[in-house]
Amino acid sequence: MKPIVEVNNLSVEYTRGDQKVGAVAGVDLHVGAGEILGLVGESGCGKSTLGKAIVGILQGADGEVNFDGQQVSKIGRGQRDAHFRNLQMIFQDPYGSLNPRRKIGDQIADGPRIGGISKSEALEKAASLLERVGLPRNAVERYPHQFSGGQRQRIAIARALAISPKVIIADEPISALDTSSQAAVANLLVNLVEEFQMGLIFISHDLSIVRRISDRVAVMYLGKIVETGKTEEIWNSPAHPYTKALMSAIPHADGKAFIPLDLPGDVPNPAYPPSGCRFHPRCPLAQGECASREPLHVSLSDGRKVSCILQEAGSAPKTLTF
Amino acid sequence: MTLLSVRNLTVTLMTASGPADAVRNLSFDIERGQILGIAGESGSGKTMTALSIMGLLPYKGKASGSINFDGEELVGFKPKDLRRVRGKDVAMIFQDPMTSLHPMLTIETQLTEHLRHHRKVSKGEARARALELLDTVKIPDPKTALKAHPSQFSGGMRQRIAIAMALACQPKLLIADEPTTALDVTVQAGILKLLDELRKSQNLSVIVITHDLGVLSALTNRLMIMYAGAEVESGPTSQVLTRPRHPYTQGLIDALPDSGANGKRLIAIEGMPPELGKFPTGCAFHTRCSFARSECKSGTPNKVDIDGIRRIFCTVDPFDTPAGVNR
């Protein structure tokens, strides 16, 4: 499958006071038309930053992003040409990304109107999109503050879909929804991917939904992709200790499988990333050399890539136990 | 012992097309040291229920019915008295911890000012208490943390600080509205453990509002499911989640990503969520319910008591079979 988005050696550095924060540190990834890539990792590991850098709205991003055959340059959101409007992001924070003083309908209609259709047609489109995400058509007439958290999240989704993009980067798009609404929105996204061969990067901390809908997953830790490959293979045999830890911390509705695995502490401050393998201070399988040597990102025999000294290039993934 | 007793709570909001009831005739109790979960349709009135207990409804919003908190009736309370209760006896944390934190002030300033606002304590005492609080919520190195600003912490740590702030005046009830929605599974596990420890050590009562049935299952004793502003089912959490009796609850569980196998397609409840101000008559779920009969379309749905500890509001009660729900 020829990738529609290809990211090479992407890095993002924020400046926080006099500190430099490397929130994304040399990421390679790709997604094909008609493919869903799940991007997972703890909060603070750089998922949102990576998403924003891919759509080209971050200062201080370094590296290369190709979209549909062209390089995404670092341009402001207002000035992007028609080509890049086909690359849309659904932002994690639906409060911050909606303008509180403008009607919902006008905000959704903006995109299609720039694309050249009349105002009434654009508003009609907005109303039917709202319906598709489970909101009443007359929501076009209302303002963001009149909606609940989950309703605002769906408005943000409708806005991104309004211009029929070729690729969507969806940052936690369904985390604030009840399970049935989650299912409805996830089905809508999957339909768009299959029907229009859209590419989707689905950022989520809900691993059970990522498992269900993504073709491939990329696991991110402290600015780096530590493991990536086909979803089922990774689920069946996680090759990176961090992947395994993430997976065992999923709470289940029957309460039984809830094992809050104690990864000590939070993701470290990316301003001071640990030496060697960035995961070593929290890794239950860390070896002496992990603190000094950064593991290579190697390909295993099943095609996945992983950065951990316990795995050997070209071999099958070794089972991890802890 | 019952700490909070809500009876026939109705919350009326002002919408573009006039007043509309976002919460309808809701009744529930919380015992001391108990964790009650509330889940349900997005837009079903969970946050409005919480805000009415806090006395923080949106502009022109009005609560009626009764909210009895520790012997005091909160509905119709004067703003001055509400301020006394809010933040001291009842505290709330939100999905976005920055709702309760000021971005420009140090943690020390925020915690000590909050303490001194509600209690007569010296600066020194307030600082000591602030350190103790940060320790309670497991912030590493509390002394350094006091000097820092919220932006210097990760999302999980900020939520812990927001919890410390909420706990400052030793509230009897903590309302957590989607406290872990923005957090990933590992951080989430830590926050959940913390809430449970606080419940045990301080005999704190907690209301947790979340869509995450896994979180509810791990943390709560009792669970209430809401649809269109009203309760549809409540009971011990494990029973409600493993043997739901209301068709809407069953729909929520069927929608989970790990149930049913149909490729990438998940099982969503058919139809549209109801619109505020235009809730269907009778059982509000009848427009989407596959068990609906004509009698569901008018009147109020039957209240069915189950074993004295559970109840559903459903006229048909389709899962009341000898074998229970057979799934």
Ligand SMILES: Nc1ncnc2c1ncn2[C@@H]1O[C@H](COP(=O)(O)OP(=O)(O)OP(=O)(O)O)[C@@H](O)[C@H]1O
């Ligand atoms: N300020 C407001 N003015 C008018 N209607 C409002 C206002 N705030 C919320 N609503 C409406 O009230 C209803 C209940 O909202 P509430 O925030 O309690 O929902 P919720 O159950 O918390 O949903 P979610 O799970 O999405 O957070 C929704 O239909 C919402 O659109």
Ligand SMILES: Nc1ncnc2c1ncn2[C@@H]1O[C@H](COP(=O)(O)OP(=O)(O)O)[C@@H](O)[C@H]1O
């Ligand atoms: N505007 C910003 N300025 C400085 N640091 C930031 C900014 N946005 C995010 N960060 C930091 O970058 C890191 C990655 O953040 P983010 O991309 O939001 O992670 P995720 O989406 O995985 O939770 C975090 O340490 C965060 O605090």
Ligand code: SF4
């Ligand atoms: S390289 Fe070492 S510290 Fe890093 S994940 Fe592998 S075993 Fe753990």
Ligand code: SF4
């Ligand atoms: S009362 Fe009727 S419509 Fe409502 S949930 Fe029960 S069966 Fe369905």
Ligand SMILES: [Mg+2]
């Ligand atoms: Mg994020």
Ligand SMILES: [Mg+2]
């Ligand atoms: Mg809410």
